Amino acid sequence: MNVAYYVLAFDRGVDELMGHVGLTPAYIEREASSTFTLEIHINYLQELHLGDPIRLAWQLLDFDAKRMHYFLRMYHADEDFLAATSEQIMLHVSLTSRRSLPFPETIQNTLAQLLAAHRDLPRPQQAGRVIGIPKH
Numbered sequence: 001m002n003v004a005y006y007v008l009a010f011d012r013g014v015d016e017l018m019g020h021v022g023l024t025p026a027y028i029e030r031e032a033s034s035t036f037t038l039e040i041h042i043n044y045l046q047e048l049h050l051g052d053p054i055r056l057a058w059q060l061l062d063f064d065a066k067r068m069h070y071f072l073r074m075y076h077a078d079e080d081f082l083a084a085t086s087e088q089i090m091l092h093v094s095l096t097s098r099r100s101l102p103f104p105e106t107i108q109n110t111l112a113q114l115l116a117a118h119r120d121l122p123r124p125q126q127a128g129r130v131i132g133i134p135k136h
Contacts, residue, residue, distance in 0.1 A: 001048045006074070010042070010086040013056035013072045021068075021110045033101060035068070035090040043085045043126045046076075053077035060118050061127060063111045065102040066092050071124045085126045 018024070018035065028034045048054065055077040062069040067089055074084040094101050103111065 001050050001052075003042075005050065006042060006044070006048075006084050006086075007040075009054055009056065009074060010040075010072050010084075010088075013058055013074075013086075014070075014088065014090075016056070017058045017060075017070060017072075021114065022104075022107045028095070031104070032095045034093060034095055036093050038067070038089045038091050041087045041126075041129060041131065043129075044083075045085070046081050046083045048074075048076060048083045054083070059121055059124065060111065060114045061087075061123070063103075063108075063115060065108070066100045068092075068111065071127055073124070085124060087124070087127050087129075 014037075023035060053076070055075045057073045057075070059071045059073075060068070061071055069089045070087075072086045072088070073082055074086070075081065076083055091100050092103050093099065102108075
């Protein structure tokens with residue numbers, strides 16, 4: 001698959017995560033706020049082909065009043081191999097002012113519950129990497 005397909009698939013996984021924590025299309029319309037992605041790191045581990053069935057899993061790594069740091073894994077759904085990972089940081093933003101703003105308390109509470117549920121999961125091997133060519 002081309003890089004764009006991986007990004008699109010991960011973006012759909014992010015939509016699932018956002019819905020799970022309450023950042024739904026209805027919320028976006030009602031509150032005139034949404035999320036903007038600040039940074040993405042994708043690791044390609046094993047090739048997928050266009051049309052291969054995929055399965056996504058996400059893990060919340062951290063959050064604060066305005067930001068969320070999460071990690072997604074993309075698996076081949078039938079063969080169950082890890083094909084790619086995506087580490088992302090997003091920011092909660094007013095669509096009116098285009099400035100950051102804190103998550104509502106209900107969403108912060110949901111994020112806290114999710115983080116507590118994910119706290120004992122192992123930290124992903126690919127999380128926190130810096131891109132570059134190592135100098136020897």
